[in-house]
Amino acid sequence: MSAAVLIEGLKKRYGAVEAVKSVSLTIQPGEIFGLLGPNGAGKTTTIRCLCTLSTPDAGKIEVNGISVIDNPRVARQSLGYIAQEVALDKVLTGRELLQLQAALYHMPVRVARDRIAQMIDLLELTDWADQKTGTYSGGLKKRLDLALGLLHQPDVLVLDEPTVGLDIETRTAVWQFLRQLQAAGTTILITSHYLEEVDALADRVAIIDQGEVIATGTPSELKDKVGGDRITLRIREFTPDAEADQARALLTQLPCVQEVIVNSAQGNSLNLVVEPQADALMTVQQALKEAGLPTFGIAQSRPSLDDVYLAATGRTLLDAEIAAAGNRDLKAERKQAMKGA
Amino acid sequence: MSTTITPPTPPKSTAIENAELRDWKAAIAADAQTPPPGLFSSAFLQETAAMTRRLFIQLQRRPTTLAAGVIQPVMWLLLFGALFQNVPQGLFGDSQNYGQFLGAGIIVFTAFGGALNAGLPVMFDREFGFLNRFLVAPLASRYSIVMASAIFIAAMSLVQTAAIVGLSAFLGAGLPDVLGLGLLVLIVLTLVLGVTALSLGLAFSLPGHIELIAVIFVTNLPLLFASTALVPLAFMPPWLQVVASLNPLSYAIEPIRYVYLHGDWGLGSVVMQAPFGAVTLGGAIAVLIGFCGLSLALVHPLLRRRIA
Missing domain, CATH: 3.30.70.100 (Alpha-Beta Plaits)
Known part of the structure; x- marks a missing residue:
C-alpha cells in the first residue's frame, strides 16, 4: 500500500528567499501528521506545493501514489485543503457555498444534495445554512470552511494552522472533530506553531525549521530522545x-x-x-x-516538543518566531500566495 | 467560583462517511487516468454554471451594482445630450440631433467600461484567498473562471444596452430594424469578450487591486475621448483623428451609429472616413473580431501560465 502522502527532496524558492530547502515526509494512511515549526519555517509553502497551489522547484510529491506535479487534477480529487484564513463569499449563504463547492468537484446533483445536508448536520450548521456567511461568527466560519473542505470526502485533509485565532471552545471542537475524521479513515496533515495542538493531536510529527525537517517521529519518541x-x-x-x-x-x-x-x-x-x-x-x-x-x-x-525543538536548533520556538519575523519577505510571500502557479 | 467545562457534543461519526459518495469517487478514480475533460465536457459546463450562478447571486443581493450600471449610462445620455443640445444641425453628420448621435457612443462606452472592470472581482477573490478554492479543485479547465466572468459581464452589458436603446428611442433617436438590433448585440458582445479577456489577464498579472484600478482609471476616459463616441471624426484635429481611427471603440461605435441612422445599411456601407481611407461596416466588424481574437491570443499564454 502506498503512502497517503509522500514528499521527497522538496525545494521552493521565492525570489531571494529559500522558503523550503529540503523537506521529505511520508504520511501513512489514516494518521494525523503534524508539521510543527515557527512562523516562516516553510510549513505553508510545503502544503501549498502539496495542494497544487505552488509548483516546487525540485522534489517529488505524491498523494496515494499519484504525482501532484504530473497529474494535478487527479491528485486534487483526493485532497481537501483548509487554508489558514477562512475565505468565504460573504454575500452567499453557507448552503450556496456548499453547492458551489460540490459543482467544483463535479458531484452529481442528487449526491451533492444529500452530502450537503449531511455536512450541514455534521457540523451543526442547520440554523445558519441559509444565512449569508457575512453574518457568521469566527467559529461558525471555521465550521463552514471544514464542511467545504470535507464535502467531497477527501482521502487526505490538509489544514494550515487550523485553530489560529479561534476561541478555546471552538479549538477543542475542531480537535475533537479531527479525531472523529481520523476514526472514519481520513489521513490528516496539520501545520501548527502551537506545541499543544501537535502534541494533543498528531500521531507523528515533523519539526521543520528554516525550510528543513530537523526531526521526525511520534511526539513521545521525540521527547524520549531529548531525555x-x-x-x-x-x-x-x-x-x-x-x-x-x-x-x-x-x-x-x-x-x-x-x-x-x-x-x-x-x-x-x-x-x-x-x-x-x-x-x-x-x-x-x-x-x-x-x-x-x-x-x-x-x-x-x-520534556515538551519545545524542548525537542530547543535541543535540535539551540533556540526556543518563540525565539525563532521573533527572529523569523525580521527575516521574512512578506511582500514576496503575499505575491506568491496570490499567484496561481 | 467554579465552572464545569463541557466539551461540545461529539459529531455523529456515522455521518462522516457517505457510501453513495464513495461509489461516485471510486467511479471518478477509475477514469482518473484519462486525459482531462475538455472545454465542452459536462464537467466544464457544471463548474462554469456554478461560478456564474455565484456572480448572479451576488448581483441579486447587491442590486445597487445593477442600478448604478443602468443609471450611469442614462445620466451620460441625458447630461451629455443636454450639454451639446444647441450645436448647429449638420455638425454631427446625418444625425437629427446630438442625442441621436450620442446613443451609439454611450452603448459602446458602457459595455466597454463594464468589461474593463471584469477583472476586479477576480482580483478580490485572489486577494481574499477565495480563488484558492477554485485552484485546489479538480476543475475540468480553469478557463471556467474566465468563462463565468465573461458570461456575467456580457449579460450585464446586454441589460445596460437595452436600457440605453430604450431611453434613446424615448428621446426620439428611433430604433434600428431587427437585423440592426442583432448586429448591435453582436458588436457589443464581441467588444465585451475582447475587453473582458484583457481585464482578466490584468487581474492575474498585476500585484493587487490598487494597481488594477489605476490601470482601469488611465484607460477608461482617455479611450472614450479618443474615440468617435462624443464627436464625429471630422470634428477632431488631424492627430486625434489618427488616434480615434486606431481606437477599437470607434469600430464598435460607427457601425451602430450607422445602423441607427440608415435603414438601408449593408456590410459594404461606409461608416467612417478614417485618415487612411474609408471604413465599411463589414470592415469595422472584421476589425472588432480581429481585436477580440488578438486580445484572447494575448491573454491565453498568460492565463495558461498563471492558472491553467
Missing part, C-alpha cells in the same frame, strides 16, 4: 539576581541535575533538566531548604 525531565522552579515570585545565581550554583552540584538555566524573562525562574527519577523534585527542594532558600513554586514535567 531528562524538566523542573521549573521559582525561589520567589520575582527572584533577585543574587539569589538566582546562588541557587544555580547550588543545584548544579546535585548529581541528578544535568543543567540549570535562569530565565530572566520570567522573573528569574530556574529551568532544570534532571534525571527522570521520582525523587528528583524532593532532592531539589531539600537542597534549597538546607541552603536557607525558600520555594515559591516548583513543578516537574516531561
Whole structure:
C-alpha cells in the first residue's frame, strides 16, 4: 500500500528567499501528521506545493501514489485543503457555498444534495445554512470552511494552522472533530506553531525549521530522545539576581541535575533538566531548604516538543518566531500566495 | 467560583462517511487516468454554471451594482445630450440631433467600461484567498473562471444596452430594424469578450487591486475621448483623428451609429472616413473580431501560465 502522502527532496524558492530547502515526509494512511515549526519555517509553502497551489522547484510529491506535479487534477480529487484564513463569499449563504463547492468537484446533483445536508448536520450548521456567511461568527466560519473542505470526502485533509485565532471552545471542537475524521479513515496533515495542538493531536510529527525537517517521529519518541525531565522552579515570585545565581550554583552540584538555566524573562525562574527519577523534585527542594532558600513554586514535567525543538536548533520556538519575523519577505510571500502557479 | 467545562457534543461519526459518495469517487478514480475533460465536457459546463450562478447571486443581493450600471449610462445620455443640445444641425453628420448621435457612443462606452472592470472581482477573490478554492479543485479547465466572468459581464452589458436603446428611442433617436438590433448585440458582445479577456489577464498579472484600478482609471476616459463616441471624426484635429481611427471603440461605435441612422445599411456601407481611407461596416466588424481574437491570443499564454 502506498503512502497517503509522500514528499521527497522538496525545494521552493521565492525570489531571494529559500522558503523550503529540503523537506521529505511520508504520511501513512489514516494518521494525523503534524508539521510543527515557527512562523516562516516553510510549513505553508510545503502544503501549498502539496495542494497544487505552488509548483516546487525540485522534489517529488505524491498523494496515494499519484504525482501532484504530473497529474494535478487527479491528485486534487483526493485532497481537501483548509487554508489558514477562512475565505468565504460573504454575500452567499453557507448552503450556496456548499453547492458551489460540490459543482467544483463535479458531484452529481442528487449526491451533492444529500452530502450537503449531511455536512450541514455534521457540523451543526442547520440554523445558519441559509444565512449569508457575512453574518457568521469566527467559529461558525471555521465550521463552514471544514464542511467545504470535507464535502467531497477527501482521502487526505490538509489544514494550515487550523485553530489560529479561534476561541478555546471552538479549538477543542475542531480537535475533537479531527479525531472523529481520523476514526472514519481520513489521513490528516496539520501545520501548527502551537506545541499543544501537535502534541494533543498528531500521531507523528515533523519539526521543520528554516525550510528543513530537523526531526521526525511520534511526539513521545521525540521527547524520549531529548531525555531528562524538566523542573521549573521559582525561589520567589520575582527572584533577585543574587539569589538566582546562588541557587544555580547550588543545584548544579546535585548529581541528578544535568543543567540549570535562569530565565530572566520570567522573573528569574530556574529551568532544570534532571534525571527522570521520582525523587528528583524532593532532592531539589531539600537542597534549597538546607541552603536557607525558600520555594515559591516548583513543578516537574516531561520534556515538551519545545524542548525537542530547543535541543535540535539551540533556540526556543518563540525565539525563532521573533527572529523569523525580521527575516521574512512578506511582500514576496503575499505575491506568491496570490499567484496561481 | 467554579465552572464545569463541557466539551461540545461529539459529531455523529456515522455521518462522516457517505457510501453513495464513495461509489461516485471510486467511479471518478477509475477514469482518473484519462486525459482531462475538455472545454465542452459536462464537467466544464457544471463548474462554469456554478461560478456564474455565484456572480448572479451576488448581483441579486447587491442590486445597487445593477442600478448604478443602468443609471450611469442614462445620466451620460441625458447630461451629455443636454450639454451639446444647441450645436448647429449638420455638425454631427446625418444625425437629427446630438442625442441621436450620442446613443451609439454611450452603448459602446458602457459595455466597454463594464468589461474593463471584469477583472476586479477576480482580483478580490485572489486577494481574499477565495480563488484558492477554485485552484485546489479538480476543475475540468480553469478557463471556467474566465468563462463565468465573461458570461456575467456580457449579460450585464446586454441589460445596460437595452436600457440605453430604450431611453434613446424615448428621446426620439428611433430604433434600428431587427437585423440592426442583432448586429448591435453582436458588436457589443464581441467588444465585451475582447475587453473582458484583457481585464482578466490584468487581474492575474498585476500585484493587487490598487494597481488594477489605476490601470482601469488611465484607460477608461482617455479611450472614450479618443474615440468617435462624443464627436464625429471630422470634428477632431488631424492627430486625434489618427488616434480615434486606431481606437477599437470607434469600430464598435460607427457601425451602430450607422445602423441607427440608415435603414438601408449593408456590410459594404461606409461608416467612417478614417485618415487612411474609408471604413465599411463589414470592415469595422472584421476589425472588432480581429481585436477580440488578438486580445484572447494575448491573454491565453498568460492565463495558461498563471492558472491553467
